[in-house]
Amino acid sequence: MSMSVVRRRLSLAIICGWVILPAYSQVLEEVVVTAQKRQQDSQDVGIAISAFTGDQLRALGVEQSFDAAAFSPGVHISGNLAGQNTQFTIRGVTQNDFNDVVEAPNAAYLDEGYLAVAQAQTFAVYDIERVEILKGPQGTLFGRNATGGLVHYISRKPGFDETSGYLDATYGLFDSNSDATQIKLEGALGGPLSDNVAARVAFLFNDQEGYLNNLYPAQAPAGLGGGSPGTGAGADMGDAETIAVRGTLDFQISEDTLLRVSANYAKSEVPTGPYQSKSTIAVVDANGELINVIDTPANETRLSIQGTGDAGGDAIDGDQLLPGAGIGLPGRSVPGGDFFGYVDPDGAGWDTSGDFAFANQGETETKGLNARLEWAFDNGMQLTSVTDWKSYDKLLFIDVDSAPINQLANYAGVDATSFTQEVRLQGETDRSRWVGGFYYLNIDTMSDNGLKAPENSIVGTFVTPVDIGVVADLKTDSYSLFGQIEYDFTDRLTGTFGLRAIREEKEFETGIGVYLSFDNFTVNQGDFLSNPFGAGSPFRESANTSDDLWAGKLQLDWRVSDDLLIYAGINRGVKAGSFNAPLLGAFLGSGGASGLPYGSEELLAFEAGFKSTFQNGRTRFNGSAFYYDYTDYQAFLFVGVGGVVINADAENVGVELELQSSPADGWDFLLSVAAFDATVKDILLRNGSPLPARDVDPTYAPEFQATGLARYEWDAFDGTMNARASVSYSDDFFYNLRNFDADKFDAYTMVHAGIGWLSSSERWAVNFDIRNLTDESAGIQGFDLAVLCGCNEVSYQPPRWYGLNVRWAF
Numbered sequence: 001m002s003m004s005v006v007r008r009r010l011s012l013a014i015i016c017g018w019v020i021l022p023a024y025s026q027v028l029e030e031v032v033v034t035a036q037k038r039q040q041d042s043q044d045v046g047i048a049i050s051a052f053t054g055d056q057l058r059a060l061g062v063e064q065s066f067d068a069a070a071f072s073p074g075v076h077i078s079g080n081l082a083g084q085n086t087q088f089t090i091r092g093v094t095q096n097d098f099n100d101v102v103e104a105p106n107a108a109y110l111d112e113g114y115l116a117v118a119q120a121q122t123f124a125v126y127d128i129e130r131v132e133i134l135k136g137p138q139g140t141l142f143g144r145n146a147t148g149g150l151v152h153y154i155s156r157k158p159g160f161d162e163t164s165g166y167l168d169a170t171y172g173l174f175d176s177n178s179d180a181t182q183i184k185l186e187g188a189l190g191g192p193l194s195d196n197v198a199a200r201v202a203f204l205f206n207d208q209e210g211y212l213n214n215l216y217p218a219q220a221p222a223g224l225g226g227g228s229p230g231t232g233a234g235a236d237m238g239d240a241e242t243i244a245v246r247g248t249l250d251f252q253i254s255e256d257t258l259l260r261v262s263a264n265y266a267k268s269e270v271p272t273g274p275y276q277s278k279s280t281i282a283v284v285d286a287n288g289e290l291i292n293v294i295d296t297p298a299n300e301t302r303l304s305i306q307g308t309g310d311a312g313g314d315a316i317d318g319d320q321l322l323p324g325a326g327i328g329l330p331g332r333s334v335p336g337g338d339f340f341g342y343v344d345p346d347g348a349g350w351d352t353s354g355d356f357a358f359a360n361q362g363e364t365e366t367k368g369l370n371a372r373l374e375w376a377f378d379n380g381m382q383l384t385s386v387t388d389w390k391s392y393d394k395l396l397f398i399d400v401d402s403a404p405i406n407q408l409a410n411y412a413g414v415d416a417t418s419f420t421q422e423v424r425l426q427g428e429t430d431r432s433r434w435v436g437g438f439y440y441l442n443i444d445t446m447s448d449n450g451l452k453a454p455e456n457s458i459v460g461t462f463v464t465p466v467d468i469g470v471v472a473d474l475k476t477d478s479y480s481l482f483g484q485i486e487y488d489f490t491d492r493l494t495g496t497f498g499l500r501a502i503r504e505e506k507e508f509e510t511g512i513g514v515y516l517s518f519d520n521f522t523v524n525q526g527d528f529l530s531n532p533f534g535a536g537s538p539f540r541e542s543a544n545t546s547d548d549l550w551a552g553k554l555q556l557d558w559r560v561s562d563d564l565l566i567y568a569g570i571n572r573g574v575k576a577g578s579f580n581a582p583l584l585g586a587f588l589g590s591g592g593a594s595g596l597p598y599g600s601e602e603l604l605a606f607e608a609g610f611k612s613t614f615q616n617g618r619t620r621f622n623g624s625a626f627y628y629d630y631t632d633y634q635a636f637l638f639v640g641v642g643g644v645v646i647n648a649d650a651e652n653v654g655v656e657l658e659l660q661s662s663p664a665d666g667w668d669f670l671l672s673v674a675a676f677d678a679t680v681k682d683i684l685l686r687n688g689s690p691l692p693a694r695d696v697d698p699t700y701a702p703e704f705q706a707t708g709l710a711r712y713e714w715d716a717f718d719g720t721m722n723a724r725a726s727v728s729y730s731d732d733f734f735y736n737l738r739n740f741d742a743d744k745f746d747a748y749t750m751v752h753a754g755i756g757w758l759s760s761s762e763r764w765a766v767n768f769d770i771r772n773l774t775d776e777s778a779g780i781q782g783f784d785l786a787v788l789c790g791c792n793e794v795s796y797q798p799p800r801w802y803g804l805n806v807r808w809a810f
Contacts, residue, residue: 033132034154036484037141037384037426037435043611046496046557046567048135048624048656050075050672054128054156059724060709061752061771063184063206065108065123065153070728070750071707072133073656073674078700079122081396081412082237082273082795083780084362087121090135091626092652092678092701093148096735096781097636097645099581100394100414101445101474101508105601105634107142107150111262113370113388114143116418116443120366120392121151123266124244127188127202129156135656136626137573137605139551140484140498143439147573147603156188157260158198158250163191165810172208172803175775176350178236180209182803196252204244210236210359211350211798212274218353219342220404224327227456228355229406230520235359237274237352238798243267256376263369270362272409273398275793276352279338280742280786284311289691293740293786298336303329303790313339313787327458332790339790342403348777350799356399356409356454361521364394381427392416395448395523400641401789406457408641408788411467411523413448424482436483443476447581448524451641452517465517469524472510472581479503484553492560496569498553506545508579510596512587513538539584541593547600549574568608575601575634578645586642590687598645602631619661628652628678635698637737639686641788650698652678670709677703685738696739700781702731702747719759726752735782742792745779750797765807775800 031051033042042051050072052060062068066086069075079086080098087095088106095104100117108115115121131153138146165188172182183206190200216234220226228234244266251259279296282304288311302310313329334341345351373385395413424437450469453459459466484498513528514537528538555569577599582590609624630650637646654676661669678701682693697703711724728750736743751774756767772778782794 031130033130035132035134037424038433043613043620044565046555046565046569046609048607048609050133050135050658051130053130057125057128057131060726061769062125065121065125065151067125068131068133068151071672071709073658073672073705073707074135074654074676075133076700076702076705076730076733077780079118079781080783081398081781082275084270084273084396085119085122085412086780087118088151089700090133090149091628091654092676092698094698094700095634095636095645096699097580097643098410098412099449099472100392100412100416100447101472101581102578102645103145105145105575106148107138107146109142109150109152110264110368111153111155111370112372112386112422113368113390114418114420114441116390116441117392117414117416117445119364119394119414120390123366124204124206124242125153126186126204126244127156127246129154135624136607137551137571137603139573140482140500140553140571141435143441143478143480143482143500143502145575147575147601155246155248155262156190156200156202158190158192158200158248160192160198160250160252163189165189166807168805168807170803170805172801174209174211174798175800175802176211176213178210178213178350180211180236180239182206182208182801190248198250200248202246204242206240206242208238208240210239210271210274212237212276213351214357215345215351215353216355216357216404218345218404220353220355221340224461225340225405225407225458227406229409229454229456230358232358233355235271235357237271237354237357239359240268240270258374260372261370265367267365268363269360270364270396271359272354272357272361273396273795275398275402275795276348277338277342277344277354277402277789277791278347278794279336279343279790280784280792281305281790282311282786287690289689290685290787291691293742293784293792295742296332296336296338296790301331301335303331303339304787313790337790338401338403338405340403340405342405342791348794348796352402353404354399354402355404355406356397356520358397358520362394362396364396366393367391379427381425384422384424384426386420386422388418388420390418392418397452397520398793400451400785400793401791402793403789403791405789406454406460408457408459409452409454409520411448411450411452413523414445416443416445418443431488432485434483434485437481439480439482441476441478443474445472445474445476447472449581449583450524451583452520452523454517454520466529467515467517467523467525468584469515470510470512470581470583470587471524472508472579474579474581475507477505478576492558494557494559496553496555496557500551502547502549502551502574502576504547504549504576506576506578508544508596509540509542510579510581511538511540512584539587539592541596543579543597545577545597547576549576549600563613565611566608567610571605571607573603573605580644582644583642585640586644589639589642590644595644595687598634599632599647601634601647604629615661615663618663619659621657621659623655623657625655626653633680635680635683635737637683638783639738641785648680648683650678650680652676654678666713668711671707673704673706675704680737683737696737697734699734699737702733704731705729717757719757721755721757723755724753730778735779736784738784740784742786743782743784745782745794748776748778749774750776750778763809765805765809767805769803769805771801771803772797772799
């Protein structure tokens with residue numbers, strides 16, 4: 001995208017913002033952040049930050065951790081498993097490998113506890129004090145895997161002043177043919193137990209029915225692949241039942257010493273991931289080499305396009321193992337359909353027909369313990385220790401073709417633990433503020449991934465049902481020393497200097513082969529079958545690595561006045577190399593054992609920005625511009641039915657603007673825009689491709705985003721009424737690194753609106769909201785499977801939702 005287009009779009013957004021882009025209550029509420037390991041007003045921190053209080057998150061309808069991305073310029077979402085595993089994309093930096101041995105490049109934290117497994121970035125939001133979204137490398141103070149930025153959720157604390165709490169109930173209805181409903185209950189109670197002990201307990205229960213209406217066995221073929229995969233097949237999808245609880249105890253050991261201990265637990269039961277199918281067709285050159293994938297034309301019956309002919313269903317795609325690819329079919333039985341003639345009944349709407357879809361098939365469970373010790377010394381220094389342990393378990397499923405043809409299912413399981421320990425000392429002098437410390441991280445991840453060929457499947461027609469599985473065990477130990485100092489050269493000019501030294505060690509083992517499949521709810525049971533693919537299989541590999549890395553920060557802050565801060569700096573971010581644990585086809589297609597390791601990535605980020613407050617504190621206007629120079633960026637290349645992380649250089653240049661204002665009594669506005677131009681360089685369409693490498697756009701990275709929010713409040717009914725609306729626009733974006741024409745979600749505009757009442761005592765609140773007012777089919781995640789089934793699997797944000805919420809606070 002040219003910068004002239006960026007300027008035109010920015011101009012349009014700013015011009016239209018006050019007219020059509022409507023925000024949340026208390027826009028200019030001061031948000032205290034800890035982005036530099038101490039409490040500061042977000043306007044005083046020379047970092048591009050989007051910060052929201054818990055009340056603001058609730059007013060915005062944030063229910064899941066990733067929902068906050070919609071209201072932060074330059075932040076989007078990526079992931080896999082049709083939204084059941086969703087991660088953050090920050091300024092185009094993302095990672096959507098579906099194996100949890102691969103960590104995300106954007107770190108996520110809960111109460112300074114690192115969420116080490118990608119799946120853990122998806123969690124229910126309840127009883128939250130605030131969220132801080134920091135953009136750009138944050139490795140100096142927050143450590144590893146924060147090259148793109150980080151998202152930090154901070155829960156509410158007990159407090160020693162008074163007892164307080166709330167009960168919150170929501171009833172919602174999804175506007176789809178499944179008539180799905182949602183019931184959510186949330187509550188918290190906290191306060192002093194004695195002069196020196198305080199406690200807080202919070203809980204969440206959410207029961208959501210499936211909004212994706214499944215018409216199975218509609219369009220199921222009569223012959224091969226038409227048999228049911230098992231009892232209960234064809235369930236509606238998109239539902240979830242979540243139970244979560246968190247408890248916190250504060251011990252005021254002395255006037256200068258506080259010990260905080262917390263525990264949390266969450267469990268979700270979900271169905272098969274809510275993917276849908278769209279028909280696609282591969283385009284190959286004269287040598288049968290895949291060069292593009294397009295949406296299947298309405299009258300097309302070929303399996304793939306080779307000039308004016310049909311290359312069949314076996315186009316070269318990285319020497320992948322593609323069970324069922326073409327299987328000798330003469331062509332598509334229905335013009336415009338997939339290999340087997342399936343056409344989604346309403347396109348991107350909320351009706352589908354999928355066979356491998358089962359209720360309560362998947363589950364995630366997370367447990368955590370956290371201990372924080374704060375010890376203030378008489379000389380003004382403070383020692384802080386943060387100890388965190390977490391356990392992660394999951395098993396989730398998707399239907400590979402997301403259609404009524406019984407081919408293959410994909411599963412992703414993990415059993416992992418993480419332990420972190422940080423000890424830091426901080427203090428200040430008349431002209432400086434400093435912090436330094438030690439950080440240790442241990443992650444032990446065991447993953448189970450693979451492809452399931454259930455009963456009556458195309459593969460299962462010829463052999464007994466099997467799991468084509470990959471098991472992996474990755475142990476990580478990471479040690480860091482870090483320090484940062486801010487020095488005031490003058491009353492207005494401050495320099496920041498930071499450095500982090502990292503030692504990271506990994507031990508990796510993997511096995512790839514075939515298991516017998518006993519049912520649709522368990523995976524990789526028993527032992528590998530011997531030599532199912534001839535000599536050498538099952539494939540077993542092991543390796544170790546040890547890396548020395550460093551991150552750094554140099555920055556100048558110029559406080560032009562009390563209301564204007566200008567900053568500019570250079571940050572160096574790093575993310576250690578690691579290992580792929582690919583599906584069998586991707587293992588063979590990426591060079592076998594040689595394709596397992598990938599190297600560390602390094603980011604040199606140049607950024608300048610400003611933060612301003614004017615109109616007597618009623619308006620804030622912040623902006624930033626950045627240039628990223630990546631060496632060995634870790635990108636996920638999906639080919640055939642699997643993918644691997646590869647290293648490629650990349651660059652990105654962009655701008656972000658955010659305007660918040662309360663121009664008159666009762667009125668609040670917010671407008672944010674973000675635009676960037678990112679390129680990942682020299683990407684081959686597959687390992688060993690004879691075609692020249694090409695420069696591509698990163699995945700899940702819309703080049704332009706804009707969000708507008710507005711709210712009006714007035715006195716009524718012995719309290720206050722409010723009306724609010726929001727509009728979020730996202731440019732189109734690719735979901736496959738090869739950037740084929742069919743592998744792109746269209747631009748979308750999401751509209752939310754609501755009306756509410758708050759009692760004069762502020763104890764009672766009633767709100768009615770409509771989310772996705774225009775019933776937009778906004779793409780979330782997708783995978784290109786054109787050479788397997790003549791289709792792509794795609795998922796969308798939920799349909800229009802109506803909800804009534806009642807809250808009692810005390």
